Amino acid sequence: MTLQTLLLAKAANQARGLALDAIHACSSGHLGLPLGCADIGAVLYGHALVHNPERPRWINRDRFVLSAGHGSMFLYGWLHLSGYDLPIEEVKRFRQLHSKTPGHPEFNETPGVEATTGPLGQGVGNAVGMAMAGQMAAARFNTPEHEIFNYHVVALAGDGCMQEGVAMEACAFAGHQKLDNLILIYDSNDVTLDAMAAKTQSENTAARFKAIGWDVQTIDGHDLVAILKAFNKAKKTKSGKPQLIIAKTIIGKGIAEVQGTAKGHGEGGAKFADAARAGWGLPADQHFFVSDDVRAYFAGHKTRLIKACNKWSKTYKAWREASPEKAALLDSAASAPSAAHLLTKIPLFAPDVKLGGTRAAGRDVLQPLAAELPLFFTGSADLYGSTLNVIAAAKDFDPTDRTGRSIRFGIREHGMAAIANGVAYDGLFRPSIATFLVFADYSRPSMRIAALAKLPVIYIYTHDSIGVGEDGPTHQPVETVSGLRVIPNLDVIRPADPEETAGAFAAALERKDGPTLLALTRQAVPVLNEIAPHVRRAGVLKGAYIAVQETAPLTHILIGTGSELQYALAAAKILGAGTRVVSMPCTSIFDRQTAEYRESVLPNACRKRVAIEAGISAFWSKYVGLDGKAVGIDRFGISAPAPVAFKELGITTDAMVAAAQSL
DSSP states (O other), X not given: OOHHHHHHHHHHHHHHHHHHHHHHHHTOSOOHHHHHTHHHHHXXXXXXOOOOTXXXXXXXXXEEEESSGGGHHHHHHHHHHHTOSOOHHHHHTTXXXXXXXXXXXXXXXXXXXXXXXXXXXXXXXXXXXXXXXXHHHHHHHOOSSOOOOOOOEEEEEOHHHHHSHHHHHHHHXXXXXXXXXXXXXXXXXXXXXXXXXXXXXXXXXHHHHHHXXXXXXXXXXXXXXXXXXXXXXXXXXXSSSOEEEEEEOXXXXXXXXXXXXXXXXXXXXXXXXXXXXXXXXXXXXXXXOOOHHHHHHHHHHHHHHHHHHHHHHHHHHHHHHHOHHHHHHHHHTTOOOOHHHHHHTSOOOOTTOOXXXXXXXXXXXXXXXXXXXTTEEEEESSXXXXXXXXXXXXXXXXXXXXXXXXXXXXXXXXHHHHHHHHHHHHOSSEEEEEEXXXXXXXXXXXHHHHHHHTOOOEEEEEOOSGGGGGGOGGGOOTTHHHHHHTSTTOEEEOOSSHHXXXXXXXXXXXOOSSOEEEEEOSSOOOOOTTSXXXXXXXXXXXXXXXXXXXXXXXXXXXXXXXXXXXXXXXHHHHHOTTEEEEEOXXXXXXXXXXXXXXXXXXXXXXXXXXXXOSSOSXXXXXXXXXXXXXXXXXXXXXXXOHHHHHHHTTOSHHHHHHHHHTO
16 A cells, blocks of 8 residues: 555544544434545545635535535545634534534535535435536636636435435436536445335446446445545546446444444444544544644645646636636626616516416516526426426527526426526526426425525426416415425515516526525416506515505505405405505515515504415415405315316405405
8 A cells, every 4th residue: 555545544544533523522413424434535535536625615626515414524524634614623513503513514604515415315416416517617618728617526425315316316317418527426335224225225226327327336435546546537537427436335334333234324333432443543532633644644635736726727817818708707607686787678568468477477587687697597397388488599408518508307306406406506607497386395305405505596486376277286386385485595476467577587586695486377467557567576676565555544455466466456446545455476575674664565553454365375364464364275276277266266356355344
């Protein structure tokens, strides 16, 4: 063995010690992966990955995603050794309040963490998105003279990730798209949390991945030389395929009492710490130990990494001078245009325009916005013909054209959403994706992570209510909008007509600190000309606004959202001059407004309030209060033409008038 190999083997054991000590200190955590994959970490962070601990967000770094996020001490240990801003004091505070070492890796909490992981399989999808973003970036910005994007994306996944459907959806997409800058390392230890893996799986993983267009290598995950050889082969291959490295490992390696068993997955091995630490050559009286020679090796490696990054920076500087237009486009990724600016790019709709629902308005709004924002792209889960979110002037993204801006994800809603998160983590391109709203339940776990990690993903989800009509209750999302609204930091916008749709898209694109869902109708809706176009557009940016001002002392407030605003407007004409109509396309945006603005729209003094939405009624109690009523649907839908379904289920002007008069 070479001196470098000996030092990396020593570093692997010391990383095992850091994991064991941290988990033992807080009596919480997962030992299996940090111990079983320590040799893989030593090769990646001690030699193979291209990164810069002094510049964690360097745009041409290799991205490493720990999809098996429960093994977070694996990542924290190697980030600490590599010289990231993660001092040993933070490692000692593993899983403690406000530490940089939370229970699972969290984006923007720890330098060097590329994605929030933990829900199994998500990180695999995120890595696919990052790899796709890398291909997009290389196609747009590299020139024959200057290659500024050539990074690889590396993900480490376990059996749990590989069993999850989201990972397999994403991997099938990656194979079809020939994302050859993607390397997936499978920690194949034959163990899951409850039992040996043979209890729940029997597939031939190598054959499965080869069948979906991947190259596959199988190695001993504890052989440093074999790991490096496989990784270098994966990086240098010219096959045009993503790469899978199946690393056969021993879970909990080094703790004889539990290694290779399901007991090695969690913190159970911590009680055998003293014997394990002795076996790794660690001093009995010194915890969180890193030897001087290992520290010196990683300090030297950090110097080499910085030198390589500085060399790239010279190429980057020359590229900027030679390609100022490309440089300006790259710079534009860091800024978000204001909604007010974006609205100037969207022509007003004709007062008598006839459109097939707000989804059709969305199609028309999308085109000038896509022209204004060249790093924006959109995708669909095999539903472009229905969601209408294709960018007409753009080509499809595929292996023959990486500049395409319309992405065909296939019928993979969950994988699509996880991939979009990966693009958003990377931060260069702005992703939007589309499917029917009822299928938000298929993508919801990824949507939740987007909200948690503050990722500006846009969901263009159509067919938003019983207006789906004849498709019936399986496709009528009566409970879905309310269920999505309760996710913290997810804005759900239901625009009422074309002009509100323009405002909704502008609001979504302005936002940089979280995801936005646009719930659009299939059925046609009237253009609400009784409200001035600029009022409708600007009102969406506030979440709610006064659509019709009372002309007599205020007696009632009618609240409408989405396609049901039309019924509130009609009811107000019947109820008389003391009735105010409030359009509330987005409750969360409204909740973020000042108390003064909220009071100006919904004055506390007026308690006679009625809200209407073709969805669960209970949600609206926050806005109508104990004295008010909500006209909604507290059952599943029916199969009938949309107008018949609305009438049968009580979403009508008459129902709203009756509710108001009963107060």
